Amino acid sequence: MWEPDLNVRPRTEDFACGTLIAEVLAPESIGPLMFVNHLPNWQLTFEHERELRAVQRLTTLSASTI
Numbered sequence: 001m002w003e004p005d006l007n008v009r010p011r012t013e014d015f016a017c018g019t020l021i022a023e024v025l026a027p028e029s030i031g032p033l034m035f036v037n038h039l040p041n042w043q044l045t046f047e048h049e050r051e052l053r054a055v056q057r058l059t060t061l062s063a064s065t066i
Contacts, residue, residue, distance in 0.1 A: 001020065002008055002020075004019055004021070004057070004060045006019060006053050006056065007058065008049055008052040009048075012019065012046065015051070017040055017041050018041055019037065019038045019053070021035070021057075021060065021061065022038050036061070
């Protein structure tokens with residue numbers, strides 16, 4: 001289990017946003033499972049930061065499955 005740093009810009013540093021990622025080993029016929037729980041900023045004006053975090057999460061997940 002890991003939690004990537006999601007403070008992508010200075011204005012998000014005072015908000016407790018986060019993503020928890022857990023990898024669960026399943027039988028070989030299924031393969032490993034990734035569970036992701038994301039807690040984003042809720043403010044409407046933070047759309048750019050939410051998009052940056054989405055790319056960051058995808059990059060983290062892609063790197064972990066290689």
